[in-house]
Amino acid sequence: MSSTDSPTDTVDRAFAAALYDAGDAGLDTGASLLAADPAADAEVALRGREFVAAAWRRGWQPADVDRIVRRELDDPHVRLAAALIRAQAPDDRPRGRRWAAQLDALPTEEPPRTDRFTHATTVLELYRLLLRLPTLESLEEPRRHPSPHRNAAADSRMLTRIRALLAKAEATGYPEEAEALTAKAQELMARHSVDEALLAARDADPDAPGACRIGVEPPYEQAKAVLLDAVARANHCRAVWNEALGFSTVVGHEADLEAVELLHTSLLVQAHTALTRAEAAQRRGGRKRTKTFRQSFLAAYAHRIGIRLAAAAEEAVADSGAGAELLPVLASREVAVAAATDRMFPETVATRLRGVSDAAGWTEGAEAADRAQVTPRRRLP
Structure with missing residues (x-):
């Protein structure tokens, strides 16, 4: 120098x-x-x-x-x-x-x-x-417009309650309790989404779709991305996976994005808990743990969770009592989300899951997803 x-x-x-x-x-x-x-x-x-x-x-x-x-x-x-x-x-x-x-x-x-x-x-x-960071899609947060119909305090209480239920589901050592807590959380999420959709329809200037990024980290990132996509679709959102950078971009309305973030995180924790139990059973049966077993387990878990979440979302709509008022609103929001996704990601390709060939892993994963009940058990008062 x-x-x-x-x-x-x-x-x-x-x-x-x-x-x-x-x-x-x-x-x-x-x-x-x-x-x-x-x-x-x-x-x-x-x-x-x-x-x-x-x-x-x-x-x-x-x-x-x-x-x-x-x-x-x-x-x-x-x-x-x-x-x-x-x-x-x-x-x-x-x-x-x-x-x-x-x-x-x-x-x-x-x-x-x-x-x-x-x-x-x-x-x-x-x-x-x-x-050397590459350029990403801009995720400008849409401006929320004050509405006489919305109750911010009630929304905050609802989300706090959902977070508490999912935290308990992740922490408990009893599968039956985890099932009940997760089911109740999904019930509240579905009802919250329905309420938000109806309120937005009554507002003169409803909120536009936004987006957020959620990390999808190795190992078994493909199966994790499939799980996130299933959670997103069940909550009226779309997820686009960036494998190279380790995240998915989820596009949707704000209340639905919050539901996706919360539920995906909780289900991922519960999936790994179930996988640990399944591997322990495999060892007791004299079978070796394999990467293919884990990948197949998580892929089956994601597939079955997607089916169950979709059924829960449909039941929430049916139980809402809104009928003819709600269905066009949801359809309009789906169109807005799809259009926003297409603008942000004009070129996407489908990815085939690799390494899903272990029959025992697939069966165990599907059964674990079936135990993680997400169908609403009763309509909220």
């Missing part, structure tokens, strides 16, 4: 060496330059916030960045990314409730203390990833 170099010059040289070359030699060179010049730290942090802002312009959101950093790098990078996102937030424009919730969910631990060279290496590895 020349004695006449400014902090900006140091950062430019370090970035030129490290960020545009995939090799470790350039990374070491860049880290050495930054480690030797403490005066460049503020400029490095500023550039990091600029990389975060550029990611937002390319369609990424806080949860997306957190997920890709966890997938590609290590915990120090995750903490550093979260700190950069929080530092950039005051300079950002308001982006809606879902965005704010993603910010709140970021880890709050500071990056671990290390020597300057190690820290600089972590910074450059993170910046190199941020720099």
Whole structure:
């Protein structure tokens, strides 16, 4: 480093060496330059916030960045990314409730203390990833219009109750109790969706469909994507899987998106609990656990859950008492969701599930899905 170099010059040289070359030699060179010049730290942090802002312009959101950093790098990078996102937030424009919730969910631990060279290496590895993020579909959160028909407090109580039921279903060690709790949660979700649809129909300017991204992580990501698609369709949404980046984009109206997020997470937890039990039974029977067994189990689980959720949704409509008023409303919302999905994803391809060839796994998975009852047992008062 020349004695006449400014902090900006140091950062430019370090970035030129490290960020545009995939090799470790350039990374070491860049880290050495930054480690030797403490005066460049503020400029490095500023550039990091600029990389975060550029990611937002390319369609990424806080949860997306957190997920890709966890997938590609290590915990120090995750903490550093979260700190950069929080530092950039005051300079950002308001982006809606879902965005704010993603910010709140970021880890709050500071990056671990290390020597300057190690820290600089972590910074450059993170910046190199941020720099190379591809452009994603924009998920601008639609503006919700105040309505005299909606009761925000009642909506909040409903969602709190649903979350509590699903949390209990995930935590209990008794399958029968988990079944009952999950069934009640789906009943409340279906009723909430019906109520939202009717209220939107009565409003002069109903909410447009929005979208959110939900992580679909390995292993067995294909089966997990199928499960998410089944949950989405049963709740009047559409899901498009991005296998390369490890998420699905779910398009739908806000109340339905919330239902999909909640129910998919809970069913995934319950599926893994059921899979653990099935594998234990396999071991007791002298059979080995295999990847094919697990893939087949989860694929069958997703398939059967989709059938049961669809039946639950149909029953909720039939039990609503709205009859002729409700069906055209739901059809109109389905058309709006389909149109929004087509605009965002004009080119999609179907994916065939691989590795679903274990008959025992398929049977066990289907039976586990049948036990996870989701059909409403009675109409809500």
